[in-house]
Amino acid sequence: MIVSANLETVHTKIAVAAKEAQRPADSVELVAVSKTQPAQAVEAALQSGQLVFGENRVQEAQEKFPALKQHHRSLRVHLIGPLQTNKARQAVELFDVIESLDRPKLARVLAKEMEHCQKRPDCLIQVNTGEEPQKAGVVPADLPALLTLARQELSLPVVGLMCIPPQDEPPALHFALLVKLAKQHDLKALSMGMSSDYETAIRFGATSVRVGTGVFGPRQVKP
Numbered sequence: 001m002i003v004s005a006n007l008e009t010v011h012t013k014i015a016v017a018a019k020e021a022q023r024p025a026d027s028v029e030l031v032a033v034s035k036t037q038p039a040q041a042v043e044a045a046l047q048s049g050q051l052v053f054g055e056n057r058v059q060e061a062q063e064k065f066p067a068l069k070q071h072h073r074s075l076r077v078h079l080i081g082p083l084q085t086n087k088a089r090q091a092v093e094l095f096d097v098i099e100s101l102d103r104p105k106l107a108r109v110l111a112k113e114m115e116h117c118q119k120r121p122d123c124l125i126q127v128n129t130g131e132e133p134q135k136a137g138v139v140p141a142d143l144p145a146l147l148t149l150a151r152q153e154l155s156l157p158v159v160g161l162m163c164i165p166p167q168d169e170p171p172a173l174h175f176a177l178l179v180k181l182a183k184q185h186d187l188k189a190l191s192m193g194m195s196s197d198y199e200t201a202i203r204f205g206a207t208s209v210r211v212g213t214g215v216f217g218p219r220q221v222k223p
């Protein structure tokens with residue numbers, strides 16, 4: 001099975017990078033990004049013991065995960081893509097972690113839907129560290145205000161920060177910036193690093209890495 005071999009390789013690389021950073025291997029969680037992959041691919045990963053998955057679209061996740069969750073009670077799904085407020089209720093119902101909180105309006109709607117659903121998935125704030133206009137995420141200068149709103153005013157369960165560095169820049173500076181922001185605001189979870197750079201992210205302190213093609217191989221369609 002290609003997925004099980006890939007998972008083994010990724011786990012080995014995570015362990016090596018963690019050791020080099022003098023961190024325990026289990027301080028890094030692997031989020032297997034299953035977007036565009038069929039449910040059978042997720043099943044294959046589950047058979048190899050992978051329990052945490054990432055999806056970037058609410059609707060695609062809804063098509064795959066409710067059935068899988070019925071059979072695998074400890075399966076957890078992270079939302080790693082932009083969230084529209086009109087899909088917030090479905091997101092709260094389905095996801096265990098929402099990594100893409102990035103604006104005041106979404107924070108308010110999530111708080112309302114968590115109240116309605118009586119379910120409080122952990123939230124990470126996505127930071128647009130490269131300040132790219134086309135990219136989701138709060139720019140660093142607006143992070144303090146968003147955090148104050150989310151944590152103090154709305155009591156959202158904000159546990160950390162997430163970033164996607166610009167494609168054409170070395171990621172290290174962006175990882176370092178995210179680490180600095182998390183320290184400033186006393187946040188523990190750091191979701192950073194994808195297939196091409198997760199080992200670097202771990203050296204900088206990533207507590208979770210989001211690996212798609214490294215686990216499942218090339219994606220079928222462009223996400």
Ligand SMILES: *Cc1c(COP(=O)(O)O)cnc(C)c1O
Nearest residue numbers: 033056080194195210211212213
């Ligand atoms: C697709 C995606 C990933 C995984 O990308 P790979 O390069 O396939 O590992 C990670 N994070 C986010 C936010 C994504 O959309």
